[in-house]
Amino acid sequence: MDHNLGQESVPADKSRVLNVKPLRTLVPVFPSPSNPSSSSNPQGGAPFVAVSPAGPFPAGVAPFYPFFVSPESQRLSEQHAPNPTPQRATPISAAVPINSFKTPTAATNGDVGSSRRKSRTRRGQLTEEEGYDNTEVIDVDAETGGGSSKRKKRAKGRRASGAATDGSGVAAVDVDLDAVAHDILQSINPMVFDVINHPDGSRDSVTYTLMIYEVLRRKLGQIEESTKDLHTGAKRPDLKAGNVMMTKGVRSNSKKRIGIVPGVEIGDIFFFRFEMCLVGLHSPSMAGIDYLTSKASQEEEPLAVSIVSSGGYEDDTGDGDVLIYSGQGGVNREKGASDQKLERGNLALEKSMHRGNDVRVIRGLKDVMHPSGKVYVYDGIYKIQDSWVEKAKSGFNVFKYKLARVRGQPEAYTIWKSIQQWTDKAAPRTGVILPDLTSGAEKVPVCLVNDVDNEKGPAYFTYIPTLKNLRGVAPVESSFGCSCIGGCQPGNRNCPCIQKNGGYLPYTAAGLVADLKSVIHECGPSCQCPPTCRNRISQAGLKFRLEVFRTSNKGWGLRSWDAIRAGTFICEYAGEVIDNARAEMLGAENEDEYIFDSTRIYQQLEVFPANIEAPKIPSPLYITAKNEGNVARFMNHSCSPNVLWRPIVRENKNEPDLHIAFFAIRHIPPMMELTYDYGINLPLQAGQRKKNCLCGSVKCRGYFC
DNA sequence: CCGCATCAGAGGTAT
C-alpha cells in the first residue's frame, strides 16, 4: 500500500533506505504524511459494510458514490456537486426486468441497438414503479432462438439457481441452464444495458460485456461439473455462455467494422474466442479470418477485418512487428487436404492488401498458467504487405500473407516477447534492485525493480507470506470440516464445505472463483482433504511472477509478468491482525499507511448490484502490514481497479480462520499495475483523513482512505 | 510433459 501522499513531498531520508540485506527486514520509509486533517474516526459498530449500489445504506449514511450514473454524467456530477446526491441511486428490487433483451431479429444488427436504446430512454423517464414493474418483462426463454430443443421444464420457475443458495446446501438435480442464465441476466444492473446497447462500443460496454460473459461461463461450468453424471449442463460453457449472450443481444460493437474497435484497447487479452466475438473484435467463433462481405461493405469485393494467428499454421517470424499468416481452406473433414482457393477470407485479405486497408491482428499464445488453453493478445492494426502461394508439407497450395504492424501503436505483443526473453535469460530485466524481495518466503521470487528514478527500494519490513493472527477471532458457528480424503469433489452433496458455499465448490476447475459471492468458505485445518484440494486455492501461495516496481507518481506498485485471468486468486493480505482501537489510532495519526480495514466501503461491481449483499464476516478485520507483510502491501489504490478482495473463512473448529484474498476482476495483461479500491471509512466527515487519488481513471472519485 | 486424435459446437457466409 504505497500511498503517494503528494508527489511533491520529499522522499524520506535516503540513508535509511536499504541497499542490501535480506529484504525480509525491509521496512517502509514514508514521506511524512502531509495530511494535517486527521480526525478520529468513529467507525465502530458497523461490521463489514459493503454498500450495494442498490442500497440499502446503513442508517444515516449516504452513498458516497453515484453508483448508477454513467461515467460521463458521473464526471459532471462530481464537478458540480462535491457531495453528490445520486439521482438515480434509488433502490432497485432484486428482480429487475431485462427490458432491453429484445432478441435482435434482423441479421443486420446495426440498428437494433439504437431501437433498443430508444425504448430504454423512454423508460428512463417513467416513474420508478413503472420502470420496474414486471409488465414489460420480456420472457427470455420465449425468445431463445437456438438451443430450444435442449430446454427442459422450468420446474423451479425462475429460481432454478435458487437451489444453489437456498440454504439446504444441496445442489438442484434438475438444473435448467437457460433458467440459470436468465437469472444471472436478470440480476444485472439495468444501467449496464444502457451502456452495452449503444451501437458504438465504449470501454465500459466492453468491460461489462466481458464481465457478464465470465460470470455466465463460470456459473454454467460449475453446474456442468456438479451434474456431470446427469447429462445435463453444457459441455462447453464457453460456447453455451456465448450463445446466450448472442441470443439476448448482450454484446458490444455488433456491427462489424474495419480498423479500431471502440472500447477494445491494444494489449487487451482474451482467453476464449467467444470473448473477442462478443466485443466486436473478431466475430467468427472458430475461423481465423474475419471479413466483410461485399454486400455488407457495400463494395465490389470482400474486405478483411481481423485475423487470429494461433500458431496453427507455423506462422513464426522472429520479428514482433511482422507476421506471416496462412490462408484458410485446403482441409476437409472427409476429403482431406487440397489446394487453398482464392475465396472467402483469402480473397478478402487479397483485396485488403491492394487497398492498403487496416487489418486487426490477434495473436494466440500458449497460456503458461493453463497449458491446455490459449491466451489471445490484441496486437492492434497491421497492413498486408505481400501475399503469395506456397506448397505446404502436404504438397498442396497454401496462401501466405505478410503483415506489418502500423507504427506508433502501444506495445502489446512485444511485451510478451520481452518477458519471454527475461524468462529464458536471453535478455536481462533492467532496473532490478533485488531478484527476490521475499527472500525465498514465497515459492515464486518477487523482484524489486526501478527503471524510473533513483529510489533504491521501499524501507525495511519483514516479508511474511500469510496472515498473523495473534488474537482470537469471535467464533462463528462451530464446524468440523469435511472428510473428503481425496479432496472435495464437485458433485459431492454431502461435503459440508461445499454446502457452506451454497452447494457448489466456490472455485472452478481452472481455479477461478465461480461466483461473486461475498464470503468464500474454504477448507481449513479441521478438514481432512489434502492441501491440493480445490477448495484451498488461497492457501497455495503465490503462483504469478510478480514484481514490485517504481511507478511514475504513486511510489511503489505491484504488477505481474504473467497474464492473470479474471477470477484468479492473486494473493492474500498478509500482516498482523490488530484491533479496532489500534487501527483507528494508527490510521488517524497517519502512522501506518499499511492498514487493511474490512469496514471500509468500496465500490462494488456495478454490473451485479443485486447480487451483492453485506458479507457475513465474523467480525471486522484490521490488518497492519507496516512491519510485516507480503506483496499485497504494495498494491495501490484505484477507482477503476482490476483487483477485488473477498473475505475467506477457512474451516477450523470454533476458531474461524479469516483471511482477505485478492482476485482479478478482469483479465490483466502482463506488466499492468494491479490495483484495488481501498474504499473509504464511513461516515465520511468533512476534513476526515482522505488521500488524494492519483489513479487517473475517468471514474476517479478523487480520494480514498 | 507433449503431440495427436476425437468430437460436439458456434456464428457467419454461401447456396
Added chain:
DNA sequence: ACCTCTGATGCGGCG
C-alpha cells in the same frame, strides 16, 4: 448446408 488457426478430454509415446 457448409466452413473453420476451438477447447476439453483421452491416449500413447517420449525423455
